[in-house]
Amino acid sequence: MEVAMQDNNLLDNEEELDDFDDEGTFITLIDDDGKETSFEVLDYFNFNGKDYAVVLPYEETEEEVVIFEVKHNDNDENSDEYVPLENEDTMFAVFEEFKKRNADNFNFED
Structure with missing residues (x-):
């Protein structure tokens, strides 16, 4: 999937992770078939040497998050690839890190 930005209050791919503003940030991802899907970015962080977006x-009516590994495009710094996690162990580890980072922001169910 590629990312398409929608307004000026969106995640800027050129920003450092430390500069990420988590209030009202939205991205639109375009799949291989050209279908656009919009997401609210809950967190964007580096974990074990890789970048992730939760x-x-x-x-959507369900409140189930999606976790993507963000792969930066060396040829186009404004076009990152968002790859859904398929490895359950990695997904669990990244989600646990997300929960630690956001314990004060969200109520997590066990």
């Missing part, structure tokens, strides 16, 4: 599908 997002919530916009306009």
Whole structure:
């Protein structure tokens, strides 16, 4: 998936991770078939040497997050690839890190 930015209050791919503003940040991802899906970015962080985005599908009724590994495109710094995690161990570890980082921001169910 590629990322397409929508407004000026969105995640800027050129920003350092430390500069990420987590209030009202949205991205639109375009899949291989050209279908656009919008997400609210809940967190964006580096974990074990890789960048991850924890997002919530916009306009979905379920509150289930999606975790993407963010792969930076060396040829186009404004076009990152968001790859869904398939390895359950990695997904669990990244989600646990997300929970630690956001314990004060969200109520997590056990």
